[in-house]
Amino acid sequence: MASTWIKGLGTLAVLGAAGFGTFLFITAPQRQDPAVWANLGEPDLAHGREVFFAGGCASCHAPAGATGDARLVLSGGAPLKSDFGTFHAPNISSDPEGGIGAWTLAEFGDAMTRGVGRDGEHLYPSFPYGSYARMTPEDINDLYGFMKTLPASDAVAPAHELGFPFNQRVVLGGWKFLYYSDAPRVELADASDMVKRGQYLVEGPGHCGECHTPRNALGGFLAGQWLAGGPNPEGEGSIPNITPGSRSMGSWSEGDIVSYLETGFTPDYDSVGGSMVEVQKNMAELPAADREAIAAYLKAITAVQ
Template identity: 90%
Template sequence: MASTWIKGLGTLAVLGAAGFGAILFVTAPDRQDPTVWADLGEPDLAHGREVFFAGGCTSCHAQASATGDARLVLAGGAPLKSDFGTFHAPNISSHPEAGIGAWTLAEFGDAMTRGVGRSGEHLYPSFPYGSYARMTPKDINDLYGFMKTLPASDVVAPPHELEFPFNQRLVLGGWKLLYFTDAPRVELADASDMVKRGQYLVEGPGHCGECHTPRNALGGFETGRWLAGGPNPEGEGTIPNITPGSKSMGSWSEGDIVTYLESGFTPDYDSVGGSMVEVQKNMAELTSGDREAIAAYLKAVPSVE
């Protein structure tokens, strides 16, 4: 009898270990094929600057009070409060130790498009790689080339403040399995080239959905409510619905949206406020064509009331 129990427990242990191993294999960090980052040539720094502002890098990684050239010092540290704890934006300046100045293009690209850190660890989706995953290798190359020209900072950002189990990066593999995708957020039939460009900017580098789409209890986007707004993840106020079904913005024309992104003024002559202030500053740095493309896409997405 005892030997039967021992054999049974041994079998369960083997099956449990095999199952745990299978889970680890399925949810392991997944890098891009290295050939993705090969033969891209010298980065286009002027275009990299445009991608930099489209991606809103200064909003989280520069000092909150920074103005002018100080906005280009990406020392990190900005807190992002959430239901899972407080995340702190890292130093992504060109400093070789405190920042990412010593990273290769492949390491930078894997962080941006796969949420995989330099040491092969899962990155928390407070860093919006779920959106950046849609960026082209050329844009990544140009962006990193531009970022390496920016000032270095030796400031070491504080660590994240997370409780168990959220402080265990292994669980992020399961989160990615459930929610991480580089597929389009919405399917737009017969979209014009301008709308397609807007879709790329909004769903990719602009990562607008990261704030404007409501999330479920696990932090994944709610299905069918793309850009529909919801509670502010930092706990104060709400993030507006920016689909055509919005009560506040649904009546805006494409021209109204373009003016807002460029100047910060609404059709009612109100001005941008809250966290959108930094976003609007970034949008003002884009070309007029890109702002028009963003507006065209926002008027084309499914309406959510």
């Protein structure tokens, strides 16, 4: 009996090790094909600036409370509280040691679109690569080119404050397996070029769904609830529904949305508040046509009550 029991434990151990090995293989960090980042040419810095503001890079990576040109010093450190712990945005300035100034375009692009760090590690999805995955290689090339023109900082951001098991990056492979996708969030039949542009901005660099879509206990988006609002991921208050089914914004016209993104004022002359203040500042830097495209997309998607 004892030998049979021992053999059984040995079999379970082998099966467990094989299963864990399979998990590691399936969920290993996956970089882009290097050809994706080849032959993109010199970046368009003016367009890179637009992508920078569309992506909201300064909102997380600039020093807390920074204003004016100080928002372009991407020294990191800003805390992002969540149910999983507190994340601290890293230094992504042009400094070659403290920041990402020495990274190649491929390394930067893999972080942006695959959530893979320079050393091949999984990145936490507090960095919204699940949205940035929809960005074009050309936009990422222009963005990185612009970011390298910004001031350098040698500041070192604090380490993430995460408990077990969230402090084990290996579990992120499982999260990606369940929730990572570079496919469009919604299918829009016969969409106009303006709506398609809005979809790209909202679902991609704008990463609007990261706050405006409710999540399950593992941090994945709830199916059928795209942009329907819900609890604030940072734990205070709520994030509004911005679909046409919204009680507060469903009656807004496209022009109302465009004006809000440009000026920060609602149709009732209330002003933008909370974390949306930084987002609105970024949206105001975009070309008017992009704000119009965002509005067109938000009025075209399915209403969620």
